[in-house]
Amino acid sequence: MLIRMADAGKTFRVWRRKEGLKGFFTNFVAREWTQVTALANVNLEIRRGEFVGLIGANGAGKTTLIKCVSGITPVSSGSASLFGVDSFALGDGEKRRLALVMGQRSQLWWDLPAIDSFRLLREIYSIPSELFERRVEEAAKRLAVTEKLQRQLRQLSLGERMKMEIIGAFLHEPDVVFLDEPTIGLDLVSRETIRRYLVELNRERGATIVLTSHDMEDIEETCRRLVILRQGRVLFDGDLVGLKARVYDRRSIEIHLEPSSRAWDDSLAPRLAPLGATLERSAPLTLLFSVPASNVQTFVPLLFELFQIRDLAIERHPLELLIRQIFQSGQAPAPLPAEEPKA
Amino acid sequence: MGALLHHLRLAREFARVGVIRKSQFRVEFLTQVVMDAAWYLVHIVTFEILYAHTESIAGWDRAQIRVFLGFLFLSDAFWMIWLGQSWHFGRELKDGVLDSLRLRPGSPIFVYFFQRFSLEACINGLMAVAWLVWALSGLEGSFSLGGLALLAWALALSFWTRTVLSVLFTIAEFRAINSDLSNVAWEVSMTLSDRPVDVFPLRFRQLLTSIVPVAALSTLPAALVLGRITPLEGALHSAWIFVLGLGVFAWWKRSFRGYTSALG
Amino acid sequence: MSGAAVPSALVRDVRLLAVALVYELRKVTTWRAGFVVRELMRGMWRPIVMVFVYRTILVQPTDRLGSYDFRGMVAYLVLAASFEKLLFHQRGLDLSDQIFQGYVTKYLTMPLRFFVLALARFVQHVLLQGGVVVLLWCVGALLLPYWWPQPASALALVEAAVLVLLGSYCYFLVCFLVNVLAFWLDVVWTLSAMTSFVFSFCAGVLVPVSVMPAMLRDTLEWLFPYWAVNAPAELFLGRLGHADFLRGIVVLGLTIVLLELVRQILWRRGLAKYVGAGM
Numbered sequence: 001m002l003i004r005m006a007d008a009g010k011t012f013r014v015w016r017r018k019e020g021l022k023g024f025f026t027n028f029v030a031r032e033w034t035q036v037t038a039l040a041n042v043n044l045e046i047r048r049g050e051f052v053g054l055i056g057a058n059g060a061g062k063t064t065l066i067k068c069v070s071g072i073t074p075v076s077s078g079s080a081s082l083f084g085v086d087s088f089a090l091g092d093g094e095k096r097r098l099a100l101v102m103g104q105r106s107q108l109w110w111d112l113p114a115i116d117s118f119r120l121l122r123e124i125y126s127i128p129s130e131l132f133e134r135r136v137e138e139a140a141k142r143l144a145v146t147e148k149l150q151r152q153l154r155q156l157s158l159g160e161r162m163k164m165e166i167i168g169a170f171l172h173e174p175d176v177v178f179l180d181e182p183t184i185g186l187d188l189v190s191r192e193t194i195r196r197y198l199v200e201l202n203r204e205r206g207a208t209i210v211l212t213s214h215d216m217e218d219i220e221e222t223c224r225r226l227v228i229l230r231q232g233r234v235l236f237d238g239d240l241v242g243l244k245a246r247v248y249d250r251r252s253i254e255i256h257l258e259p260s261s262r263a264w265d266d267s268l269a270p271r272l273a274p275l276g277a278t279l280e281r282s283a284p285l286t287l288l289f290s291v292p293a294s295n296v297q298t299f300v301p302l303l304f305e306l307f308q309i310r311d312l313a314i315e316r317h318p319l320e321l322l323i324r325q326i327f328q329s330g331q332a333p334a335p336l337p338a339e340e341p342k343a
Numbered sequence: 344m345g346a347l348l349h350h351l352r353l354a355r356e357f358a359r360v361g362v363i364r365k366s367q368f369r370v371e372f373l374t375q376v377v378m379d380a381a382w383y384l385v386h387i388v389t390f391e392i393l394y395a396h397t398e399s400i401a402g403w404d405r406a407q408i409r410v411f412l413g414f415l416f417l418s419d420a421f422w423m424i425w426l427g428q429s430w431h432f433g434r435e436l437k438d439g440v441l442d443s444l445r446l447r448p449g450s451p452i453f454v455y456f457f458q459r460f461s462l463e464a465c466i467n468g469l470m471a472v473a474w475l476v477w478a479l480s481g482l483e484g485s486f487s488l489g490g491l492a493l494l495a496w497a498l499a500l501s502f503w504t505r506t507v508l509s510v511l512f513t514i515a516e517f518r519a520i521n522s523d524l525s526n527v528a529w530e531v532s533m534t535l536s537d538r539p540v541d542v543f544p545l546r547f548r549q550l551l552t553s554i555v556p557v558a559a560l561s562t563l564p565a566a567l568v569l570g571r572i573t574p575l576e577g578a579l580h581s582a583w584i585f586v587l588g589l590g591v592f593a594w595w596k597r598s599f600r601g602y603t604s605a606l607g
Numbered sequence: 608m609s610g611a612a613v614p615s616a617l618v619r620d621v622r623l624l625a626v627a628l629v630y631e632l633r634k635v636t637t638w639r640a641g642f643v644v645r646e647l648m649r650g651m652w653r654p655i656v657m658v659f660v661y662r663t664i665l666v667q668p669t670d671r672l673g674s675y676d677f678r679g680m681v682a683y684l685v686l687a688a689s690f691e692k693l694l695f696h697q698r699g700l701d702l703s704d705q706i707f708q709g710y711v712t713k714y715l716t717m718p719l720r721f722f723v724l725a726l727a728r729f730v731q732h733v734l735l736q737g738g739v740v741v742l743l744w745c746v747g748a749l750l751l752p753y754w755w756p757q758p759a760s761a762l763a764l765v766e767a768a769v770l771v772l773l774g775s776y777c778y779f780l781v782c783f784l785v786n787v788l789a790f791w792l793d794v795v796w797t798l799s800a801m802t803s804f805v806f807s808f809c810a811g812v813l814v815p816v817s818v819m820p821a822m823l824r825d826t827l828e829w830l831f832p833y834w835a836v837n838a839p840a841e842l843f844l845g846r847l848g849h850a851d852f853l854r855g856i857v858v859l860g861l862t863i864v865l866l867e868l869v870r871q872i873l874w875r876r877g878l879a880k881y882v883g884a885g886m
Binding site: 009012067070071072073074088090092093095096098099100102105107109112113117118119120123124125126152172 | 349352355356357360363364367368439440442443445446448449450454506586595602603
């Protein structure tokens with residue numbers, strides 16, 4: 001087992017800021033300290049070559065989990081290990097097999113051309129020169145940034161910077177790579193390029209990748225396994241394909257109403273219930289329903305009966321809707337009959 | 344031996360990166376050279392003004408104080424060339440920038456503190472060398488190999504102490520995040536070291552010689568070369584400061600283990 | 608259209624200044640150890656070290672450095688250290704970093720004058736350091752009454768305070784200007800640091816200007832640093848008179864006008880050239 005967390009917990013001590021002039025003095029003289037639980041009883045095992053997606057709402061504990069398991073910060077309770085060694089006691093040997101990319105914090109040198117940062121990394125990780133040159137050339141070509149290698153990092157666009165970060169992280173061919181929101185703020189093309197590159201590396205080199213993202217497309221297109229965190233706890237840990245199967249038998253139907261149409265009101269809900277349909281989102285002139293695929297044929301005429309419809313779109317139920325439900329309800333989805341739950 | 348070579352190669356790479364970085368900021372390069380030159384000038388002028396009114400300051404005459412200033416300038420140049428990163432430690436600790444040190448192989452002290460090589464400080468180093476040579480040429484006596492060895496020893500003592508103190512002061516930031524204690528301690532040590540420690544009362548002088556060895560930045564090296572202390576005394580001081588340094592590095596590594604990254 | 612009248616620019620600036628001031632005060636007190644180190648202890652060490660240096664020069668009661676005996680020199684150094692604390696500190700402004708990192712961008716789209724935000728830093732500094740100096744002054748006068756300087760008269764105290772505050776504003780403008788150079792230069796901390804210790808020397812923080820050679824002394828008396836530290840200290844001690852105060856007001860007033868003009872020009876030109884960070 002490459003990564004293992006057993007009953008791992010992490011708490012931070014923070015002080016509560018008080019408002020007003022009185023608060024100004026009490027904040028300085030007598031602070032009120034509280035414990036914030038970032039992780040609680042996390043059990044997680046990741047094998048070699050897995051591509052794991054880690055998702056959760058803001059503050060769910062994703063970054064803390066990555067920091068604990070990569071050895072940046074120790075767990076407060078339980079244990080976290082990487083390569084069979086306590087994460088917080090990694091030696092140089094283990095560190096040579098590990099990399100971390102943080103979307104919101106550059107690991108490269110801001111005022112240097114990326115190629116110079118890479119050369120520094122070559123020395124830090126003792127990469128032979130020939131290998132180094134070949135890897136940089138190949139990675140830059142695949143990520144389409146060959147022309148940008150000589151440019152100062154701060155003069156690159158966000159997407160180009162992130163590609164450089166990823167090249168830097170993979171230079172020493174690590175066995176485990178943690179990517180914390182690597183596609184944050186990137187355009188569609190850059191996101192797609194980075195996803196494809198990560199999938200290829202995972203497939204070709206067998207690198208274990210743990211990816212956090214708020215973009216469900218990132219997760220769907222790269223990961224085979226999904227871990228959902230909520231308030232520091234693992235809410236779901238299982239096969240992404242299984243989860244997708246759960247939502248692929250449903251359809252999303254979005255309708256745009258004429259201004260003269262009747263609006264949605266809750267009294268309409270009983271009309272939908274027999275068809276297994278639910279209202280997912282409502283705006284003054286837009287409604288989004290979720291309905292079993294087998295009932296679409298019956299449901300659509302009912303919609304035309306109830307509303308004056310200007311436009312209608314039917315799509316496969318996006319995974320994002322299910323994830324949103326899980327975030328909001330805090331309930332893990334029930335396992336499919338064939339699915340072996342891990343958490 | 345392998346580790347030493349690895350760190351020497353890293354130092355070479357830091358120097359290369361430093362040169363590239365500074366080639367991009369030409370104005371900063373020039374202003375930093377001018378800044379340090381102005382700093383030297385302020386010190387020289389201050390002492391020249393004082394010596395216009397007196398023959399001796401705490402037993403140091405004008406010629407000796409010039410040698411003292413030579414060591415002070417060279418010690419400062421060494422800090423600027425290799426250890427300027429320590430100035431940013433408090434802020435980077437608060438912002439969680441040290442995370443990457445946990446992930447990368449090699450000595451975290453070396454990788455962090457020596458990462459910011461400053462090319463312009465080399466120019467200032469040359470100025471400092473020129474000043475020291477000129478100050479030494481103003482002394483009585485002739486050049487000898489023994490004298491040269493003594494000079495090399497004095498410089499090594501000064502540079503080692505500078506490294507130890509830079510690392511020592513940052514430990515305070517682990518205890519009190521964003522307190523600026525590291526930079527203030529550095530400023531205080533600079534202030535204390537830019538006058539011979541003989542101006543202070545005995546107890547304080549002992550503190551600055553043995554516990555927080557600020558005296559070894561400029562006073563002791565100058566005293567060693569000027570014959571104000573014997574080589575045996577110099578050797579005892581050096582041995583003690585070497586051991587103290589090893590203790591400081593071990594303490595820093597222990598403190599680094601307690602670093603909890605930025606929250607989030 | 609809303610019926611509510613938009614307040615005048617001055618009223619808006621004053622309101623913004625008040626809000627920003629509270630914010631700045633909260634910010635400096637957030638890190639308590641940092642507050643003690645930065646706000647209480649800063650600027651104290653060099654004068655203390657110089658006390659020991661002067662002690663080795665002025666050994667006998669009859670020994671003199673210029674017109675100063677040891678007791679007079681200690682009194683001068685106490686005053687110089689106190690007044691230097693009231694001067695704006697170059698590290699109190701991180702404008703160059705904001706320009707370099709591109710953070711200034713967000714303020715450029717807001718209906719406010721950016722300078723007011725910087726001014727809040729200055730007011731915060733003066734208020735806080737004023738409190739610290741008064742506190743230190745009381746403690747010093749109680750513990751070391753023999754060494755502690757007393758004002759020559761109430762008028763001398765007021766005149767010294769006026770010169771220090773005007774001098775502090777001058778230095779704040781200098782700091783602002785140096786930071787604004789970040790529009791053209793990538794890093795300006797070296798200029799800031801250089802400004803700081805050249806200012807300190809010219810202000811006579813460690814060696815009174817009257818002790819310096821005549822030509823240097825005559826030059827420094829036309830520059831604002833002298834009127835921000837050395838002259839107020841000597842006014843306080845009764846070594847300078849009312850005529851000197853008036854001369855100081857003229858020098859500082861002209862300096863403020865000049866610096867203010869340069870500030871406005873540089874800020875406008877800097878903004879015209881500003882591209883922020885990233886592409």
